[in-house]
Amino acid sequence: MLLAALAASLLVALVVAQGAFADAFTPESGGSQQADDIDTLYKITLYVAIVIFLIVEGTLIWSLTRHRHRRGGPEAAQIRGNTPLELGWTVGAALILVVLTVITFVYLDDIKNPPPSGPDGLASQAQFASLDQPNPPAGGGQTLNIVVSGRQYVWRYDYPGDEPLYSFYEMVVPTGTTVTLDVKAADVIHSWWIPKLGGKVDGVPGHVNKTWFKIPRGREGVYRGQCAELCGANHADMRAEVRAVTPEEFTSWADRTRTDIQQAGQDLAKQRERRLREGETD
Amino acid sequence: MTFAQRLTAPGWYRAALGTALMFAFGGALVVGVRALYGWDPLFNWDAIITVGALIAAPFGYLVGIGCFDYWFYWASGRPTRPEDHSGHGARSWKDYFRVNTDHKVIGIQYIVTTMFFFIAGGLMAMLMRAELAQPGTQFVDPNTFNGLFSVHASLMIFLFIIPVFAGIANFVIPLMIGAPDMAFPRLNALSFWMLPIAGVMMLASFFVEGGAFATGWTAYAPLSTETPLGQQFFTVGVQFAGASSIATALNFLVTIITMRAPGMTFWRMPLLVWANFTTSLLVVIATPFIAGSQFFVLLDRSLGTHFFTPGAGGDVLMYQHVFWFYSHPAVYIMMLPGFGIISEVISTNARKPVFGYRMMAFSLVAIVILGFTVWAHHMFVSGMFSWLRVPMMITTMLIAVPTGIKIFSWLATLWRGVIHLRTPMLFALGFITMFTLGGISGIMLAVVPFDIHVSDTYFIVAHIHYVLFGGSVFTIFAGIYHWFPKMTGRMYDETLGKLHFWLSFIFFNLTFGPMHLVGIDGMPRRVADYAEQYATWNAIISISAFIFGASFLIFLYNMIASWRHGPAAAANPWRAHSIEWQVSSPPPIFNFDEIPTVVGGPYEYGTPGAVHAVFKEKAPAQVPAPAGGGGAPPPTE
Numbered sequence: 075m076l077l078a079a080l081a082a083s084l085l086v087a088l089v090v091a092q093g094a095f096a097d098a099f100t101p102e103s104g105g106s107q108q109a110d111d112i113d114t115l116y117k118i119t120l121y122v123a124i125v126i127f128l129i130v131e132g133t134l135i136w137s138l139t140r141h142r143h144r145r146g147g148p149e150a151a152q153i154r155g156n157t158p159l160e161l162g163w164t165v166g167a168a169l170i171l172v173v174l175t176v177i178t179f180v181y182l183d184d185i186k187n188p189p190p191s192g193p194d195g196l197a198s199q200a201q202f203a204s205l206d207q208p209n210p211p212a213g214g215g216q217t218l219n220i221v222v223s224g225r226q227y228v229w230r231y232d233y234p235g236d237e238p239l240y241s242f243y244e245m246v247v248p249t250g251t252t253v254t255l256d257v258k259a260a261d262v263i264h265s266w267w268i269p270k271l272g273g274k275v276d277g278v279p280g281h282v283n284k285t286w287f288k289i290p291r292g293r294e295g296v297y298r299g300q301c302a303e304l305c306g307a308n309h310a311d312m313r314a315e316v317r318a319v320t321p322e323e324f325t326s327w328a329d330r331t332r333t334d335i336q337q338a339g340q341d342l343a344k345q346r347e348r349r350l351r352e353g354e355t356d
Numbered sequence: 357m358t359f360a361q362r363l364t365a366p367g368w369y370r371a372a373l374g375t376a377l378m379f380a381f382g383g384a385l386v387v388g389v390r391a392l393y394g395w396d397p398l399f400n401w402d403a404i405i406t407v408g409a410l411i412a413a414p415f416g417y418l419v420g421i422g423c424f425d426y427w428f429y430w431a432s433g434r435p436t437r438p439e440d441h442s443g444h445g446a447r448s449w450k451d452y453f454r455v456n457t458d459h460k461v462i463g464i465q466y467i468v469t470t471m472f473f474f475i476a477g478g479l480m481a482m483l484m485r486a487e488l489a490q491p492g493t494q495f496v497d498p499n500t501f502n503g504l505f506s507v508h509a510s511l512m513i514f515l516f517i518i519p520v521f522a523g524i525a526n527f528v529i530p531l532m533i534g535a536p537d538m539a540f541p542r543l544n545a546l547s548f549w550m551l552p553i554a555g556v557m558m559l560a561s562f563f564v565e566g567g568a569f570a571t572g573w574t575a576y577a578p579l580s581t582e583t584p585l586g587q588q589f590f591t592v593g594v595q596f597a598g599a600s601s602i603a604t605a606l607n608f609l610v611t612i613i614t615m616r617a618p619g620m621t622f623w624r625m626p627l628l629v630w631a632n633f634t635t636s637l638l639v640v641i642a643t644p645f646i647a648g649s650q651f652f653v654l655l656d657r658s659l660g661t662h663f664f665t666p667g668a669g670g671d672v673l674m675y676q677h678v679f680w681f682y683s684h685p686a687v688y689i690m691m692l693p694g695f696g697i698i699s700e701v702i703s704t705n706a707r708k709p710v711f712g713y714r715m716m717a718f719s720l721v722a723i724v725i726l727g728f729t730v731w732a733h734h735m736f737v738s739g740m741f742s743w744l745r746v747p748m749m750i751t752t753m754l755i756a757v758p759t760g761i762k763i764f765s766w767l768a769t770l771w772r773g774v775i776h777l778r779t780p781m782l783f784a785l786g787f788i789t790m791f792t793l794g795g796i797s798g799i800m801l802a803v804v805p806f807d808i809h810v811s812d813t814y815f816i817v818a819h820i821h822y823v824l825f826g827g828s829v830f831t832i833f834a835g836i837y838h839w840f841p842k843m844t845g846r847m848y849d850e851t852l853g854k855l856h857f858w859l860s861f862i863f864f865n866l867t868f869g870p871m872h873l874v875g876i877d878g879m880p881r882r883v884a885d886y887a888e889q890y891a892t893w894n895a896i897i898s899i900s901a902f903i904f905g906a907s908f909l910i911f912l913y914n915m916i917a918s919w920r921h922g923p924a925a926a927a928n929p930w931r932a933h934s935i936e937w938q939v940s941s942p943p944p945i946f947n948f949d950e951i952p953t954v955v956g957g958p959y960e961y962g963t964p965g966a967v968h969a970v971f972k973e974k975a976p977a978q979v980p981a982p983a984g985g986g987g988a989p990p991p992t993e
């Protein structure tokens with residue numbers, strides 16, 4: 075009875091804990107090549123993990139069923155060790171881990187270095203291009219570099235260009251374009267993360283951390299995320315959004331926003347001037 | 357006793373007086389200095405609380421309760437109380453509430469005190485699960501929620517897992533190695549009495565302005581240097597917990613090195629002794645680093661230094677390096693003693709020697725060494741040098757090898773044994789299952805890109821609880837059930853024990869298993885509110901968590917009821933061979949009337965007539981026996 079219960083609950087444990095490893099619950103992918111790579115890597119590790127777990131649980135349950143204490147049963151075998159076996163599983167475990175490390179290595183390069191923008195991207199529009207990448211994309215081409223700065227409890231995005239272009243909370247990016255991010259923080263540590271776009275990275279005061287993503291054309295839409303590093307009382311509300319639009323829409327958004335910002339700046343200057351004048355007359 | 361006598365004799369009255377006096381002294385110091393500098397306001401309560409309540413008052417309490425009496429007498433040349441061990445042993449329950457130098461009393465003091473903080477931390481977890489049962493905010497505001505998980509983690513780590521192992525080891529290790537007590541009994545008492553200071557401080561932080569410290573148990577700078585006064589309670593509290601644990605570790609090292617019974621070579625020590633030896637090495641080497649990291653924070657906060665101010669030459673990432681240089685080894689500080697307990701429990705209940713005894717000991721040593729080479733795997737997303745990620749990934753993978761060896765060896769110990777499924781054994785087997793899962797998710801976390809995806813999500817919460825609850829806490833339960841007869845002289849209720857196991861095993865998995873899923877799905881940790889898409893899972897998790905929490909009440913009832921009314925325990929109910937089982941339950945006040953002589957390995961269960969140690973008066977023909985790995989040949993009659 076006890077054994078049945080044990081087996082049943084192990085099954086529950088398997089289903090629940092290992093359910094984490096079911097295909098339906100793999101990391102989000104489909105937004106960016108990088109996220110897809112993470113997904114693949116995860117699955118490889120997962121299959122290795124399942125095999126190891128099954129071996130451990132198999133041995134455990136086998137021993138429990140076959141070697142339970144029974145009146146008049148056999149004596150315990152006095153096995154103190156078995157050098158070949160011990161060496162075997164030491165080397166075996168090490169080998170599995172070496173293989174995992176090597177596979178990770180292979181993917182790591184791909185994940186770390188940004189690819190060039192696609193031909194259908196924003197590449198031709200030099201206005202948005204940034205060439206200050208530490209690792210320029212292997213195939214040449216240009217990228218859009220956005221400075222992301224976190225402060226309690228909002229994200230600010232600064233776009234390149236002579237005239238100021240920035241936004242808060244919602245980042246607008248063109249599809250088909252490699253977007254590189256310089257992540258900073260003004261007060262405490264924050265962490266930039268849009269799950270579907272992979273690449274979580276901390277914004278650390280005094281440091282500039284880099285990451286990137288690229289949303290293929292045809293995947294326009296809104297990608298949501300939130301700050302992933304505890305940054306104070308309202309950390310849970312520090313959300314972020316990436317709105318991916320076609321490069322054409324992006325250009326018009328940028329023009330519009332630039333004008334708005336300029337307009338707002340001029341309004342502000344006028345207001346200040348007026349107040350100053352009124353102050354003088356007072 | 358007159359009131360004046362009470363106030364001068366060591367005890368709670370003098371402790372209260374000392375606390376008050378030292379608080380007044382600290383406060384006066386602050387006010388005096390501010391007056392001299394002409395600062396305004398004169399009464400800066402943040403500074404008065406820091407200096408008076410957090411730093412000065414604890415020393416008043418320690419002196420008052422009587423931790424330093426002997427040393428003061430000795431240092432001032434007054435006659436010290438003779439070494440009659442009159443402070444030894446507990447004759448009534450009141451003896452547990454005063455300074456006592458008996459390792460068995462201290463062990464129980466540790467276990468009961470830490471259980472109190474375990475309950476406090478557990479209740480906070482329940483409150484958090486209530487809040488998280490549905491999206492939105494229902495019970496607590498976000499800042500309180502941040503305080504809850506911060507204090508929860510700090511209590512569980514610094515006031516439960518680490519010290520409860522010290523408690524179990526305090527009781528068991530001297531008996532196990534055939535020593536009359538620890539090497540430094542007075543230091544041992546001081547270590548224990550420092551501990552509640554840390555816990556009380558962490559709990560008290562809820563009552564100061566701005567609420568409890570809310571920066572997580574990791575207290576990352578510069579958040580921790582900017583938050584309200586509550587943070588100070590963590591920063592200083594950790595110092596007391598750390599000092600307590602360093603002093604205990606030193607004590608264990610000296611005790612194990614110098615006080616083993618004749619014949620007890622290192623290769624004849626039970627694996628629990630090995631485990632505590634290696635743990636103590638870790639504690640002594642690593643703990644000063646967290647003390648350092650928190651002193652930096654304290655100095656930045658209180659004295660205006662700039663260790664973590666980027667604009668003034670400080671570096672924020674330095675905090676994380678120093679912090680994790682302790683806090684990764686801390687995971688093994690919380691794990692290795694449990695490994696030792698599991699080896700004892702499995703071998704005894706499978707009636708077999710531990711498979712690969714020497715490899716088991718070597719792998720402990722390997723973990724100690726490798727444990728210091730992996731800290732930066734907690735910083736894969738923090739933007740440290742990216743080249744550093746690869747070596748850290750490799751060492752993190754490597755450390756799984758000695759851990760794997762241990763799991764395989766336990767399985768091989770079960771293999772063809774005669775398995776008695778008593779409560780401690782159930783917990784040991786549950787531990788193997790859950791720790792394997794925690795280890796596997798640990799390896800997945802070593803894979804840098806995957807780590808970047810799930811770090812700071814509920815996957816981490818799941819992983820840490822599989823390692824520290826399914827791992828450490830299950831070994832603690834196993835250990836407490838296993839040695840309960842020895843500690844109390846009474847048997848626990850086996851049926852309730854088994855019920856406790858099954859409920860906690862099932863609902864542990866139902867609570868923390870799904871957290872892997874929501875984590876991979878992108879739910880961040882340390883948030884009071886979350887997106888609608890995670891609502892179903894969180895409701896399930898919360899319900900399981902409540903049942904899981906309630907299962908602890910069975911344990912509590914079992915322990916209290918059995919301690920008071922349980923049937924008397926035999927000296928050796930499990931037919932174990934290690935020395936603590938060869939004396940009465942509970943052991944005599946001075947452990948041994950005669951120091952035992954060790955004649956063989958500790959796990960020779962299947963060899964007829966084999967013994968681990970002999971006492972002179974009933975010494976059988978002494979057989980020269982090989983070491984732990986070698987076993988003893990059957991004695992010739």
Ligand SMILES: [Cu+2]
Pocket residue numbers: 264265301302303304305306309310312
């Ligand atoms: Cu945040």
Ligand SMILES: [Cu+2]
Pocket residue numbers: 683684687730731733734
């Ligand atoms: Cu670690």
